[in-house]
Amino acid sequence: MSQAALRQPPATEATNDAIVEVRGVSKIYGDVEALRNIELSFARGKLTTLLGPSGCGKTTLLKIIAGLVPATSGEIRVNDRVVTGPGPERAFVFQDFALMPWATVMRNVGFGLELRGVREAERKRVAQHYIDQVGLSGFENKYPHELSGGMKQRVGIARAFAVDADVLLMDEPFSAVDEQNRRKFQEDLLKLVEIEKKTFLFVTHSIEEAVYVSDRIVLLSPRPGRVSQIIDPKIDRTATPDEIRRDPGYLDTVENIWDGLRHYAE
Numbered sequence: 001m002s003q004a005a006l007r008q009p010p011a012t013e014a015t016n017d018a019i020v021e022v023r024g025v026s027k028i029y030g031d032v033e034a035l036r037n038i039e040l041s042f043a044r045g046k047l048t049t050l051l052g053p054s055g056c057g058k059t060t061l062l063k064i065i066a067g068l069v070p071a072t073s074g075e076i077r078v079n080d081r082v083v084t085g086p087g088p089e090r091a092f093v094f095q096d097f098a099l100m101p102w103a104t105v106m107r108n109v110g111f112g113l114e115l116r117g118v119r120e121a122e123r124k125r126v127a128q129h130y131i132d133q134v135g136l137s138g139f140e141n142k143y144p145h146e147l148s149g150g151m152k153q154r155v156g157i158a159r160a161f162a163v164d165a166d167v168l169l170m171d172e173p174f175s176a177v178d179e180q181n182r183r184k185f186q187e188d189l190l191k192l193v194e195i196e197k198k199t200f201l202f203v204t205h206s207i208e209e210a211v212y213v214s215d216r217i218v219l220l221s222p223r224p225g226r227v228s229q230i231i232d233p234k235i236d237r238t239a240t241p242d243e244i245r246r247d248p249g250y251l252d253t254v255e256n257i258w259d260g261l262r263h264y265a266e
Ligand SMILES: Nc1ncnc2c1ncn2[C@@H]1O[C@H](COP(=O)(O)OP(=O)(O)OP(=O)(O)O)[C@@H](O)[C@H]1O
Pocket: 029, 030, 032, 034, 052, 053, 054, 055, 056, 057, 058, 059, 060, 061, 205, 223
């Protein structure tokens, strides 16, 4: 992490401590204008969700921040450095898991470290730690085809954690799992956010999921995606998951976002 990244936030304005800054970012694919002039800051240690109608450019924005897709104009800064491509301070969790089918869970989780030349013993130590954290102990020597969708997703998440990136970029990480597992993941994710103190940028289609897991929600307008609203759900994280889902504040926030999005769907 750069020294600049260690600067202290002012006592009263924690959101000033932006780790990721999106400055005037636009993206045009051929004749499709995907994003128009996006200005956003993502606070260090917080989970921010991008939410919006299908095709509004959520994945595109995440990939531009990851350095996987170039912006047509504007720039991304991470830890005060301009992004010119992928970097070790950012890890991307793909929607389709992107696991190596010929490698075991242990090797998949440690793969980012292997690419960096980390020795095998250290790689295994770190990988084991995150395999345990995501609840996959005992599956170290299994191959992806031997795992359920939910377990593969856990491998993808453990791999992202293992490289110790500051920023985790997650593109609909729970879309391929059933509702029961999805809820379990959301709870696990909240625990990891708390323990790991990393910054999460999350894309989802689910308003309920966004309100449940996010410190901040960025609502994008239909294509070309622009920032239409920023919502900071006030959720009491000390409550149980069931209490949260019945809390009037939670339910009102879900309803308000529905209202905001409804006219796009009609
Ligand atoms: N590589 C590409 N080439 C051309 N057009 C693209 C490319 N990638 C995305 N697009 C278009 O850009 C727009 C934004 O796509 P993107 O996948 O970022 O939206 P999204 O909000 O993530 O969509 P969804 O919610 O459906 O996943 C869409 O119209 C899409 O068809």
